[in-house]
Amino acid sequence: xxxxxxxxxxxxxxxxxxxxxxxxxxxxxxxxxxxxxxxxxxxxxxxxxxxxxxxxxxxxxxxxxxxxxxxxxxxxxxxxxxxxxxxxxxxxxxxxxxxxxxxxxxxxxxxxxxxxxxxxxxxxxxxxxxxxxxxxxxxxxxxxxxxxxxxxxxxxxxxxxxxxxxxxxxxxxxxxxxxxxxxxxxxxxxxxxxxxxxxxxxxxxxxxxxxxxxxxxxxxxxxxxxxxxxxxxxxxxxxxxxxxxxxxxxxxxxxxxxxxxxxxxxxxxxxxxxxxxxxxxxxxxxxxxxxxxxxxxxxxxxxxxxxxxxxxxxxxxxxxxxxxxxxxxxxxxxxxxxxxxxxxxxxxxxxxxxxxxxxxxxxxxxxxxxxxxxxxxxxxxxxxxxxxxxxxxxxxxxxxxxxxxxxxxxxxxxxxxxxxxxxxxxxxxxxxxxxxxxxxxxxxxxxxxxxxxxxxxxxxxxxxxxxxxxxxxxxxxxxxxxxxxxxxxxxxxxxxxxxxxxxxxxxxxxxxxxxxxxxxxxxxxxxxxxxxxxxxxxxxxxxxxxxxxxxxxxxxxxxxxxxxxxxxxxxxxxxxxxxxxxxxxxxxxxxxxxxxxxxxxxxxxxxxxxxxxxxxxxxxxxxxxxxxxxxxxxxxxxxxxxxxxxxxxxxxxxxxxxxxxxxxxxxxxxxxxxxxxxxxx
Numbered sequence: 001x002x003x004x005x006x007x008x009x010x011x012x013x014x015x016x017x018x019x020x021x022x023x024x025x026x027x028x029x030x031x032x033x034x035x036x037x038x039x040x041x042x043x044x045x046x047x048x049x050x051x052x053x054x055x056x057x058x059x060x061x062x063x064x065x066x067x068x069x070x071x072x073x074x075x076x077x078x079x080x081x082x083x084x085x086x087x088x089x090x091x092x093x094x095x096x097x098x099x100x101x102x103x104x105x106x107x108x109x110x111x112x113x114x115x116x117x118x119x120x121x122x123x124x125x126x127x128x129x130x131x132x133x134x135x136x137x138x139x140x141x142x143x144x145x146x147x148x149x150x151x152x153x154x155x156x157x158x159x160x161x162x163x164x165x166x167x168x169x170x171x172x173x174x175x176x177x178x179x180x181x182x183x184x185x186x187x188x189x190x191x192x193x194x195x196x197x198x199x200x201x202x203x204x205x206x207x208x209x210x211x212x213x214x215x216x217x218x219x220x221x222x223x224x225x226x227x228x229x230x231x232x233x234x235x236x237x238x239x240x241x242x243x244x245x246x247x248x249x250x251x252x253x254x255x256x257x258x259x260x261x262x263x264x265x266x267x268x269x270x271x272x273x274x275x276x277x278x279x280x281x282x283x284x285x286x287x288x289x290x291x292x293x294x295x296x297x298x299x300x301x302x303x304x305x306x307x308x309x310x311x312x313x314x315x316x317x318x319x320x321x322x323x324x325x326x327x328x329x330x331x332x333x334x335x336x337x338x339x340x341x342x343x344x345x346x347x348x349x350x351x352x353x354x355x356x357x358x359x360x361x362x363x364x365x366x367x368x369x370x371x372x373x374x375x376x377x378x379x380x381x382x383x384x385x386x387x388x389x390x391x392x393x394x395x396x397x398x399x400x401x402x403x404x405x406x407x408x409x410x411x412x413x414x415x416x417x418x419x420x421x422x423x424x425x426x427x428x429x430x431x432x433x434x435x436x437x438x439x440x441x442x443x444x445x446x447x448x449x450x451x452x453x454x455x456x457x458x459x460x461x462x463x464x465x466x467x468x469x470x471x472x473x474x475x476x477x478x479x480x481x482x483x484x485x486x487x488x489x490x491x492x493x494x495x496x497x498x499x500x501x502x503x504x505x506x507x508x509x510x511x512x513x514x515x516x517x518x519x520x521x522x523x524x525x526x527x528x529x530x531x532x533x534x535x536x537x538x539x540x541x542x543x544x545x546x547x548x549x550x551x552x553x554x555x556x557x558x559x560x561x562x563x564x565x566x567x568x569x570x571x572x573x574x575x576x577x578x579x580x581x582x583x584x585x586x587x588x589x590x591x592x593x594x595x596x597x598x599x600x601x602x603x604x605x606x607x608x609x610x611x612x613x614x615x616x617x618x619x620x621x622x623x624x625x626x627x628x629x630x631x632x633x634x635x636x637x638x639x640x641x642x643x644x645x646x647x648x649x650x651x652x653x654x655x656x657x658x659x660x661x662x663x664x665x666x667x668x669x670x671x672x673x674x675x676x677x678x679x680x681x
Contacts, residue, residue: 011253013278013311014153016049016085018395019344021388023353023370024316025050027075028059030357035075038357039082041371046388047084050356051315052076054089054159055121057138058096064134067141080151088152090142090243092135093159094121103130109170111214122165123158126235127176132242139246147251155255156315157243160282161236162266167228169212173235178207180231194501195223222420223502229416233268241275256280258315261302262295262434268412270452273306280313282354283343284322287329293636296339297619298438300346302410305450309401311349314340319353319380320368328366333379334665337387338634341667344391345621345632349398351391393650394669397630400623405609407451407460408438414470417502418494425526427547428590430467433492437466440596444604445612447621457482462607468495470502476512483516484580488607490600491517493548493588494524516584518557518577525549525567533566535573535589541598545573545589552588560602563589574599576606615641618662622675631670635662647672 014020022042027035042050052075053060062068079086100107100118106128107115116122124131139157146152167173185191188204197203202221204210213220213228244255254277259269261281273279281303285292303312319336321328331339340351358369372380418430441448441464449460453475457463463482468491471479476496483489496513498504505511509521526548527533535543538560549568554575561574568589577584583606587599604610614620617636620643622629631645640663647670648655662668 011153013349014049014085014087014254016153016350018048019391019398020049020085020313020350020352021045021391022047022049022084022356023051024054024355025052026055026355026357026359027052028056028071029359029361032074034357035078038371039078039084041376042084042356043082045370045385046392047356049085049087049153049350049352050079051087051089051156051352052079053091053142054156055091055094057091057094058098060091060142061096061138063098064102065137069145076146076149076151080149084151085153086149086151087154087156088142088146089156090135090139090158090247092138092157092239092243093123095124095131095134099124099131099134103128105172106130107170108165108168109173111167111169113169113214115170116165120164125168125170125172126232126239127168127170127172132239135239136242136246139243140249143247143250147247147253152251152253154253154278155247155251157240157247157255157257160258160260160264161240161272162233163260163264166236166266167232169214174210174212176235177212177228177231178210180234181210181227182207184227195221195227196501196503197221219421222417225420226413226417226502230268230413232266233271236267237272237275240272244275254278256313256315258282259303259306261299261306263299265412265415269302269306270412273308278313279303279307279310280315280350282316283314284316284318285331285339287321287325287327291617291636293338293342293617293619293634294439294442295435296342297346297442298435300343300348301404301448302450304347304402307347309347309403309449311347311399311401313350313352314343314348315350315352316354317343317352318368319370319372319384321366322368323364323366330368333383336380336383337390338636338665338667340387341390341632341669342619342621342634344394344397345402345619345623345634347402347623351387390651394630396650396671397623397625397669400625400630402447402621402623404447404449405461405607406441406446407449407455407457407463408434408441409453409463409465409468410434410450411453411468411470413500414468417498418467418469420502424494424524425547427529428494428526430469433466433590436591436593436596437464437492439593440600442619443593443616444597444600445614445620446609454478457487458485460487461609462488462490462603465489465491465495467492469497470500471496471512472500473505473512479513480516480579483582483584486581488583488585488603489516490585490587490603493550493590513584514555516577516579517575517586518555518579518584519572519575519586520553520555521550521588522553523551525551525571527566531566533568534564535561536564537561537574537598543573543591543595543598545591545595547590548588549573550588557584557586560585561599576602618643620645624674627674629672629674631668631672633662633668633670635664635666638664640664645670645672
């Protein structure tokens with residue numbers, strides 16, 4: 001076995017030259033001779049980083065306290081000898097059969113009270129002491145053995161926290177929930193006040209009377225449900241920290257876990273970003289979305305924002321179809337490269353896939369892979385090799401950053417709260433509103449960050465709040481200060497309604513943003529299903545709102561658009577308010593992406609922002625280096641487009657001047673002179 005040297009200083013980024021390229025590698029599914037074929041193919045494809053061990057707990061700890069590292073020793077040595085680095089995983093997302101046999105009470109329990117059985121992926125109860133002890137022990141043993149192995153350049157804890165098991169309704173979890181509540185509120189009087197338990201006679205006189213919000217005859221206290229989701233997220237983070245700290249006791253390499261930005265809604269990623277060394281993300285296209293590149297961009301921009309603008313890792317995406325959606329659509333020729341380079345353009349300095357070689361057995365056998373079932377004489381394999389060659393040409397982009405003039409507010413707690421039952425209209429979907437406003441910005445060619453409403457927003461010309469149903473008084477004050485100091489704020493309907501306990505703000509709907517927006521909302525006027533009404537901008541432009549109208553009382557704002565039909569006839573649909581040096585805009589209805597265009601055009605004027613004028617389905621993103629900029633241009637269309645960016649295309653080697661043509665489905669990565677500061681294009 002290779003003699004390992006001791007690492008002496010922490011690494012801020014995995015020690016992989018250039019852009020990292022590769023994916024999940026699960027060689028335990030294959031005989032040894034396949035491993036040797038794999039490393040040859042990895043070199044051919046330009047792979048320099050693979051994630052290993054993510055689901056191999058039972059093959060390493062074969063019985064409690066009995067560890068067999070022989071196969072993993074052999075594998076890591078083989079990869080190192082072939083110049084392939086390793087992201088070493090802790091396989092704690094899938095405890096082995098012996099664990100559940102020894103500790104059946106540690107199984108997670110669903111909302112119906114049914115314990116979850118073995119045979120799938122997932123974790124035990126995050127509150128089970130035996131599970132927490134086992135993951136700490138396993139991580140310690142793994143790190144003790146491999147902390148100084150030259151192949152290991154980073155650590156990958158668990159897998160997609162909260163998927164498929166997030167909330168656990170076991171008695172172990174209920175007990176931990178009570179302790180979490182005691183720490184949060186201190187007294188039952190404070191908890192009763194926060195939860196509004198005087199309603200429906202829900203007062204608690206003893207801590208042990210509190211249970212998890214599972215099933216009940218009617219809708220359960222929504223403040224309790226919100227706190228249970230917060231508790232679940234905190235419990236999962238505690239499990240991560242147990243493993244992270246066990247690894248850190250021996251290892252200096254960076255430690256991460258793979259998020260699922262805007263695709264899983266169990267974990268509050270703003271909090272998770274604070275406890276990982278490097279932000280990493282898994283992203284899979286929604287096959288039903290004909291323009292999946294927009295959802296991809298949203299997830300990538302969110303991930304970059306979680307990383308504080310620093311480079312991040314695309315830990316997983318697919319070479320072609322996945323296997324778990326209703327209709328698993330294969331990617332078209334060139335789509336894999338466009339997807340990969342869009343993530344790259346939006347800040348990813350590592351492009352990895354699930355997985356290296358397609359599984360022959362198990363529920364993911366129809367999931368695409370870098371080496372498909374068709375083998376190397378296949379389109380997918382040829383595109384994998386081509387992508388590796390392309391990424392090898394853009395290594396100098398590594399470390400450069402993306403900057404934006406626009407921020408879209410994103411608060412998972414608000415999404416949680418708005419998605420509870422008994423809201424004015426189930427048709428008002430916070431995720432759809434986030435996508436709609438983001439899509440309008442994307443189509444207008446603007447670079448966008450995602451931001452929490454408590455963040456420092458002073459660096460943005462425009463802040464958009466598409467779905468801020470839950471907004472604390474402190475966060476509302478932050479947004480008001482942003483406007484006063486010269487920012488432009490655009491707020492969508494049904495925002496600033498409740499506080500952090502899901503209680504309606506004192507003073508009524510939108511009260512904490514009343515100063516910024518110059519209005520209050522007296523009553524919601526939701527529309528019946530599929531009803532389309534009409535509205536008109538003050539320049540005569542016709543709009544076709546759906547889902548929602550409001551009875552708005554103006555308190556200083558001017559009317560920009562008015563409803564001309566529906567229960568809100570004559571009511572403001574869009575307003576504009578001046579406060580201090582800035583402006584607060586309000587859209588009191590649901591507008592399509594197309595109808596948002598004329599509204600946003602007016603907002604851009606206040607924010608001193610100009611749309612890029614790019615053709616439809618063309619994205620252009622700039623990564624800014626210390627002395628040079630890098631422009632990533634991606635054409636998602638079926639025909640060529642004309643662009644005008646001067647510089648050298650790192651992919652083709654061509655020098656580009658004046659107007660030039662980007663072919664159908666093509667990508668360019670252009671080294672160019674630094675542009676003026678700002679994220680707009």
